[in-house]
Amino acid sequence: MAKRIYVFDTTLRDGEQVPGCQLNTEEKITVAKALDELGVDVIEAGFPVSSPGDFNSVVEITKAVTRPTICALTRAKEVDINVAGEALRFAKRSRIHTGIGSSDIHIQHKLRTTRENILEMAAAAVRQAKKVVHEVEFFCEDAGRADQEFLARMVETVIAAGADVVNIPDTTGYMLPWQYGERIKYLMNNVPNIDKAILSAHCHNDLGLATANSIAALTNGAMQVECTINGIGERAGNTALEEVAMILQCHPYLGLETNINTKKLVPISHMVSTMMRMPVQSNKAIVGRNAFAHSSGIHQDGFLKHRETYEIMDPADVGADASSILLTARSGRAALNHRLANIGYMLSKDQLDDAYKRFLDMADRLKQVDDDHLHELMRETEIVK
Numbered sequence: 001m002a003k004r005i006y007v008f009d010t011t012l013r014d015g016e017q018v019p020g021c022q023l024n025t026e027e028k029i030t031v032a033k034a035l036d037e038l039g040v041d042v043i044e045a046g047f048p049v050s051s052p053g054d055f056n057s058v059v060e061i062t063k064a065v066t067r068p069t070i071c072a073l074t075r076a077k078e079v080d081i082n083v084a085g086e087a088l089r090f091a092k093r094s095r096i097h098t099g100i101g102s103s104d105i106h107i108q109h110k111l112r113t114t115r116e117n118i119l120e121m122a123a124a125a126v127r128q129a130k131k132v133v134h135e136v137e138f139f140c141e142d143a144g145r146a147d148q149e150f151l152a153r154m155v156e157t158v159i160a161a162g163a164d165v166v167n168i169p170d171t172t173g174y175m176l177p178w179q180y181g182e183r184i185k186y187l188m189n190n191v192p193n194i195d196k197a198i199l200s201a202h203c204h205n206d207l208g209l210a211t212a213n214s215i216a217a218l219t220n221g222a223m224q225v226e227c228t229i230n231g232i233g234e235r236a237g238n239t240a241l242e243e244v245a246m247i248l249q250c251h252p253y254l255g256l257e258t259n260i261n262t263k264k265l266v267p268i269s270h271m272v273s274t275m276m277r278m279p280v281q282s283n284k285a286i287v288g289r290n291a292f293a294h295s296s297g298i299h300q301d302g303f304l305k306h307r308e309t310y311e312i313m314d315p316a317d318v319g320a321d322a323s324s325i326l327l328t329a330r331s332g333r334a335a336l337n338h339r340l341a342n343i344g345y346m347l348s349k350d351q352l353d354d355a356y357k358r359f360l361d362m363a364d365r366l367k368q369v370d371d372d373h374l375h376e377l378m379r380e381t382e383i384v385k
């Protein structure tokens with residue numbers, strides 16, 4: 001039986017902190033409801049101590065959305081934790097996500113303290129959070145660059161203090177997939193109380209590896225993956241939820257499954273992109289405008305004969321419109337004939353040869369040929385429906 005992976009969505013926290021992506025409370029509730037329908041397990045709703053507006057959004061989300069766990073971020077500080085507990089007081093299932101730097105770079109240069117002091121602060125934060133919410137997740141910030149043995153001690157310490165989930169973030173997006181996978185495996189094998197908590201993957205995309213790293217973590221024992229819709233987030237972004245969901249669905253032999261209703265992926269992608277004023281690149285995996293568009297003659301011919309020659313997913317499975325055949329000067333006769341038939345023109349071989357020559361002239365001029373252009377082409381060649 002497949003192992004159930006928990007999906008922790010941080011679109012409203014790591015995603016929303018991107019300049020220009022800020023949402024008001026009403027918009028956040030709309031996104032949270034859509035995430036609930038999508039089937040995520042945890043919604044990270046905000047960072048309550050950061051502003052009264054964020055505090056209020058977390059409160060309102062806990063009232064409007066009750067199935068997923070609602071989570072709030074804090075630093076490892078008592079004031080943050082108490083404020084987050086207050087913001088989460090109406091949640092059916094509440095979680096505080098608290099944490100502190102784990103790499104020497106963070107400990108020495110940002111926090112200006114010692115490893116021993118960090119362990120004490122980490123344990124104290126978890127104990128405090130345990131008093132005010134149902135679940136506690138601890139993040140070992142910059143775990144990707146932390147000393148591995150110290151990281152293992154930190155994980156052991158916070159689990160002993162009561163953490164239910166321990167997040168191993170590759171905060172700077174530095175790691176390679178095999179390194180991140182090995183790091184998770186090391187923790188699974190070397191932390192004595194690891195059976196008392198689950199590990200979570202939180203990857204950033206600075207080298208374009210966030211999704212690959214997350215999958216490496218899941219295949220090495222992490223049970224939770226942290227992601228955002230369209231991969232939005234700090235700098236180059238976070239792991240894209242839609243990519244993880246479809247990778248696990250397309251590779252069932254991995255034995256990992258989520259609760260995501262994949263048919264809702266494209267609709268929520270559009271919603272988040274519009275609301276956050278963050279356009280999705282056309283060639284973005286799963287949700288980009290061109291993800292199911294075929295434009296070269298060779299691909300179009302194969303696709304028209306048998307869809308699976310050039311598609312590994314059915315667009316309907318992710319809620320996308322039907323695959324499209326784009327007409328450009330790189331298209332072949334098969335694609336032209338297919339599009340003409342779609343709009344009602346049935347051509348003989350000679351008619352198609354003639355139309356194709358004219359079509360190439362047109363496509364060189366226009367770059368992309370649409371249905372109105374095809375009607376014009378048929379008028380020129382005096383072909384009627």
Ligand code: KIV
Nearest residue numbers: 014139141142169171
């Ligand atoms: O990238 C990171 O380390 C974070 C933590 C706050 C979890 O976003």
Ligand code: ZN
Nearest residue numbers: 014171202234
């Ligand atoms: Zn992050």
